[in-house]
Amino acid sequence: MRLIFRSVLNGEKYVVTGATDGIGKAYARELARRGLDVVLISRTLEKLKKVAEEIEQEFGRKTKVIQVDFTNGSEIYQRIKEELNGLEIGILVNNVGMKISEDPTRYLDAPNIDQMLDKTINCNILSVLWMTRTILPQMLQRKKGLIINLSSEVGNRPYPMSLVYSASKVFVDFFSRGLHVEYKSKGITVQSVMPLLVSTDMTYKMNTNIFVKSPEEFAREALNTVGYTNRTSGCLSHSLQSYGLDLIPDSIFNPLLTKDTLGNVYNNVKKDYLKNKKEK
Ligand SMILES: NC(=O)c1ccc[n+]([C@@H]2O[C@H](COP(=O)([O-])OP(=O)(O)OC[C@H]3O[C@@H](n4cnc5c(N)ncnc54)[C@H](OP(=O)(O)O)[C@@H]3O)[C@@H](O)[C@H]2O)c1
Incomplete structure (x- = not known):
């Protein structure tokens, strides 16, 4: 176990946002497996209770759940602050994130764009700022803490057809890197994690292979x-892929991200996912 984990093991808990599925759930379980109690924050109460029960039974750790919808604005964070009052939070994983539209679209073609703009920014950006605002002060008091922020490979360069999502992930990456510099000397570590493909609902539960990781392996x-x-990038496979992608100039890369090529890839994967979901 790394020192950074040992340093938060004195009765301190951690928080994971978007903790009931995919990468967030995998982080929560992996941190519990490494001996930490957990506060799970997510949208669906039944799923929160189920994941909490799993963690308590499998790893013998204590849990607390907070149901919240991060597409709402800053008004939700007072309640989160109150719920966390008195808990020593050693690790914050800002995981929650969403795409502005299910399918790749040009900026103005996203369905319900007028509502989805605020919701996406609240979920992907505001949540990172406010969760950090809420928890960092107590980490500073204890002079130790770890903040892990889920950015994405799509924050490395503009990804047309997923532009709002891609740009929101640039924010997460820049904020994390800057925050690390600002607070490193105060005992705080901030990590920006930029995965490529992980098999979750967001990626239509694609089959895993050497390129596509399972959330558990990834976490x-x-x-x-x-x-x-x-x-x-979070893992060796994704680091190598990211390195390879960086070598491709925009002039070759961008034409590949058209609605037609991306649409075809997405549609095939999505068709299988919807079929599997129906069969379950
Ligand atoms: N999957 C990938 O390939 C990939 C790649 C790069 C980066 N990422 C990033 O990794 C993070 C996790 O992605 P994922 O693929 O694991 O996502 P996911 O499978 O869609 O899971 C999202 C989790 O967040 C919760 N959630 C979604 N919207 C919420 C909201 N408005 N309020 C509260 N909770 C909400 C969901 O809870 P409920 O379902 O219970 O409501 C679920 O627990 C995201 O930030 C994503 O951008 C993912």
């Missing part, structure tokens, strides 16, 4: 990078 590998790097 395990990504947590092992804490203390070594404050900006990472």
Whole structure:
């Protein structure tokens, strides 16, 4: 176990946002497996209770759940602050995130764009700012803490057809890197995690292979990078893919991200996902 984890093991808890599925759930379980209690924050109460019960039974850790919809504005954070009052939070994982539209679209073509703009920014950006605002002060008092923020490979360059999502992930990456510099000397580590494809609902539960990781594998590998790097693709496979993608110039890359090519790839994967979901 890395020092950074040992340093938060004295009765302190951690918080994961978007903790009932996908990467967030995998982080929560992996951190519990490594001996930490957990506060799970997410949208669906039944799913929160189920994940909490799993963690308590499998890992013998204490849990607390907070039901919240992060597409709402800053008004939700007073309640989160009150719910967390008195808990020593050693690790914050800002995981929650969403795409502005299910399918790749040009900016103005996103369905319900007038509502979805605020919702996406609230969920992907405001949540990171406010959760950090809420929890960082108590970390500073204890002079130790770890904040892990889920950005994405799509925050490395503009990804047309997923532009609002891509731009929101640039924000998360920049904020994390800057915050790390600001608070490193105060005992706070901030890590920006930039995965490529992880098999979750967001990616239509794609089959896993050497390119596409399962959330469990991903969280395990990504947590092992804490203390070594404050900006990472999270796992070896994704780091190599990211390196390769960086070598492709925009003039070759951008034409591949058209509605037709992306649409075809998405549609095939999505068709299988919807079929599997129906069969369950
Ligand atoms: N999957 C990938 O390939 C990939 C790649 C790069 C980066 N990422 C980033 O990794 C993070 C996690 O992605 P994921 O693929 O694991 O997502 P996911 O499978 O869609 O899971 C999202 C989780 O967030 C919760 N959630 C969604 N909207 C919420 C809201 N408005 N309020 C509260 N909770 C909400 C969901 O809870 P309920 O379902 O219970 O409501 C669920 O627990 C995101 O920030 C994403 O951008 C993912």
